[in-house]
Amino acid sequence: MTDARDVEVDSGGARTLRVVLVDDHRLFRAGVRAEIGERVDIVGEAGDVDEAIAVIHHQRPHVVLLDVHLPGGGGRAVLDGCTGDLPDVRFLALSVSDAADDVIGVVRGGARGYVTKAISADDLVDAVRRVADGDAVFSPRLAGFVLDAFSTGTVADHAEDALDSLSPREREVMRLIARGYTYREVAKDLVLSVKTVETHVSAVLRKLQLSNRHELAKWAAARHLV
Amino acid sequence: MDHPTSLPRRATRARRGRVLGGVCQGIADHLRWPVQAVRAAFLLAVLLGGFGLVLYAAYWAWLPIDDSDGSDTGTPTEGRDLAGVLGLGALAVGVVLLLSARGIEVTGSWFVPLLLVAIGVAVLWRQSDDSRRAELLADVGASARATTQTAVRRNIPRIVLGFALVLLGVLGVLASQGDLVASLRGLAAALLALAGLGLVLLPFVLGWWRTLAAERRARIRSEERAEIAAQVHDSVLQTLTLIQRSAHDPDEVTRLARTEERALRKWLYAPVGDPGATLVAALEAEIADVEAAYACVVELVHVGDVARDDRVDALVAAAREAVVNAAKHAGGAVSVYVECGEAGVEVFVRDRGLGFDPDAVPDDRLGLRESVHARMARVGGSARVRSEPGSGTEVSLALPAPLGVRSWT
Numbered sequence: 098m099t100d101a102r103d104v105e106v107d108s109g110g111a112r113t114l115r116v117v118l119v120d121d122h123r124l125f126r127a128g129v130r131a132e133i134g135e136r137v138d139i140v141g142e143a144g145d146v147d148e149a150i151a152v153i154h155h156q157r158p159h160v161v162l163l164d165v166h167l168p169g170g171g172g173r174a175v176l177d178g179c180t181g182d183l184p185d186v187r188f189l190a191l192s193v194s195d196a197a198d199d200v201i202g203v204v205r206g207g208a209r210g211y212v213t214k215a216i217s218a219d220d221l222v223d224a225v226r227r228v229a230d231g232d233a234v235f236s237p238r239l240a241g242f243v244l245d246a247f248s249t250g251t252v253a254d255h256a257e258d259a260l261d262s263l264s265p266r267e268r269e270v271m272r273l274i275a276r277g278y279t280y281r282e283v284a285k286d287l288v289l290s291v292k293t294v295e296t297h298v299s300a301v302l303r304k305l306q307l308s309n310r311h312e313l314a315k316w317a318a319a320r321h322l323v
Numbered sequence: 324m325d326h327p328t329s330l331p332r333r334a335t336r337a338r339r340g341r342v343l344g345g346v347c348q349g350i351a352d353h354l355r356w357p358v359q360a361v362r363a364a365f366l367l368a369v370l371l372g373g374f375g376l377v378l379y380a381a382y383w384a385w386l387p388i389d390d391s392d393g394s395d396t397g398t399p400t401e402g403r404d405l406a407g408v409l410g411l412g413a414l415a416v417g418v419v420l421l422l423s424a425r426g427i428e429v430t431g432s433w434f435v436p437l438l439l440v441a442i443g444v445a446v447l448w449r450q451s452d453d454s455r456r457a458e459l460l461a462d463v464g465a466s467a468r469a470t471t472q473t474a475v476r477r478n479i480p481r482i483v484l485g486f487a488l489v490l491l492g493v494l495g496v497l498a499s500q501g502d503l504v505a506s507l508r509g510l511a512a513a514l515l516a517l518a519g520l521g522l523v524l525l526p527f528v529l530g531w532w533r534t535l536a537a538e539r540r541a542r543i544r545s546e547e548r549a550e551i552a553a554q555v556h557d558s559v560l561q562t563l564t565l566i567q568r569s570a571h572d573p574d575e576v577t578r579l580a581r582t583e584e585r586a587l588r589k590w591l592y593a594p595v596g597d598p599g600a601t602l603v604a605a606l607e608a609e610i611a612d613v614e615a616a617y618a619c620v621v622e623l624v625h626v627g628d629v630a631r632d633d634r635v636d637a638l639v640a641a642a643r644e645a646v647v648n649a650a651k652h653a654g655g656a657v658s659v660y661v662e663c664g665e666a667g668v669e670v671f672v673r674d675r676g677l678g679f680d681p682d683a684v685p686d687d688r689l690g691l692r693e694s695v696h697a698r699m700a701r702v703g704g705s706a707r708v709r710s711e712p713g714s715g716t717e718v719s720l721a722l723p724a725p726l727g728v729r730s731w732t
Contacts, residue, residue: 215620217656237658241624244662275624276717277658277673 114229117141117156119149119175120164120191125214129162132218137225145169150178153186159229163208165192165199176206189228191216200239201246205306210234232295233302240274243305260308263301270297336386343445344383369438370416376441383445436495443488446481558586574618581614602635602668603628603661609643610659617650619657627663634702635668638722641706642670644694645718649674653716667704667723674717678710695720 114137118126121144130139141156143149146169153161153175161179163172172190179186190203190211200211209228212221213236224234235243247263263271266287273283280298284291337348347365351358368375497506562583569575603625610621629635642659649657653676660671691708699706699720710716 215622215656237622237624237660241626241660244626272660272662275626275662276660276671277622277656277675282714 113138114160114225115140115156115158116225117143117149117153117158117161119143119152119161119167119172121145121167122164125164129221133222133225136222146171146174146178149175153179153183157183158186160225161186161188162191162225163188163203165190165203172203172208173206176203176208180207187228187231189224189234200242201305204239204302207306209302210236211239212236213238227295231299233298235271235274235298235301237275237277240271243301244268244271244275247304247308260304263304267297267301270294271301274298334386336383336388344379345388346379346382346386349386350382376437380441380444436492436498438492439488439495440492443485443490443492445485446488447485554590558583558590577620578615578618581618581620582611585611585614601628601630602639602663605631605636605639606642606659606661606670609639610646613643613646613650617647619650619655621646621650621657621659623659623661625661625663627661629663629668634704634722634725637698637702638668638670638704638720641695641698641720642672644691644698645670645672645720648691648718649676649716652676652679665724667721669722670720672718672720673715675715678712678715691718 116133116137116139118129118139118141120126120129120142123144126142126144130142133139137160140158141152143152146167149161149163149167161175163175165172167175172192176188180188188203188208190200190208191214192199192203192211193214204211209231210224210233212224212234216224216236227234243263247261247268269287270283273286274280278286280291280294283289284294287294334353335349336345337352342348342362347361348358350356351361354361365375365379368378494503494506494510497503497510562579566576566579569579603623606625607623610623613619614621631639646657646659649672653674655675658671658673660673662669695706695708695718699722702722704720704722706721707719708716709719
């Protein structure tokens, strides 16, 4: 970790996360800053792809809140411009879009989660913390999409197909998240530790990013994401 | 052909029953003569000195196309009429040959070449007629360019045939006037001159073509923009005005914004197929209703979908009741999750309210008991309420697939 990424420690003992906001709507950035600016350190903002790549390289934040739709190539272009050089920077996609192909694009590009802009400030701070810790953040909608893409009840026949299907446990976790449960509630319901739930969710994220399942490949191809 | 009698009748070129340009058919319609008589007259005029050709070409150029009765050019009568015209032509040629044999010269030696030129020109003109028509029809919309291009491509054999006929005819005329070699030499010179002229004019033509294409693109863009502007004006701007007026009432503002968001999404990501024909579509409509009535936000996530029937409608009604309960008693965000699998359909409605003890609900609270439990039981499904004080409420509805249906999705 470089000097620029030194972790400050606040009075509560938790580290203060450095966050960069990327969204082409200035009003939205101002709103997010007002809502979570006291709890995380917003070290930079950007309104388009080139600006975002420059700010992220300069600031090397813990987490980038990334809008899916951006002038100059979209959130996907920012991911492509950063993930190679900066493996430690984590991305959380933020969008009003309900379209599955928008979501799959940024997640396959390397984002560690997807939340809609209607998310509450508390939930957003939680999501940022979770992403900074290397966990995945699944909104109900993303979970529903994953279940949709991995449905059709196919069971892995061979070892190499493991990427293309969800384990029964992962499916249960996804269903509960789709029903609006928090990770803590999921853990309680399935009698697991929160850490185990996080492990399952991260495993699903990996499958989502790496799987060559027909549905995923189709969406990716349609958007020139392959 | 029946024309409205109040209007002065104009001669037109008929699309129906035409063989070449529809001139004869049009004149026959106009004069109310039998079409074969008109055709015979034209053919005779053609053979006796070629005046008919000039006349026909002039009519073709000046008469407007009659579009009043359908646009199908390939009517079944065409083939029969063509045969009729060929028969008439053969008859006319026979008469001319007979006259020639008697030593009466009715046609010059240029007659056959000229006929070739005429046919070639006819073929070419007919082509431009059709492609212009296709262009006019496809003028609006992004497909215009593609349509025109396919029209041109489809017509290439015709264009080649037309040019070949005209060239052959011109050569024939030249040959009939002097010796063929000299005329070929003259033709070569003419072609060279044409090629030179083409080279000189090429940049201008290209520039003109590009300008035309750019103009067309700009027009399509501005039409799209106008459509979007109209939509935005009717929806977003109106809603923004309403929001400004009710700025003092947060609930009303939320409701307006949510309703507008829903309408806009529907317009942007319009679903294909019949709206309201599936479980999810019906649920979306019900949820929109509840959101508008209770100023809350309901997030619907679904995996799969099924067609509506009486049982599904009962499920939708029960789900609506559950959502209304959540909106009324819990407030805040409500999550609805629908999963359609081979075994059946499950719907989960979850809120983040205070929760309650389901066993402590008094019997007179009809909502859950009658609207949800009884409704689901009647169609062979089940309902379950899970709630603990402090952690919200979840209503689960399950509807098994109908008997004998292996895969319901």
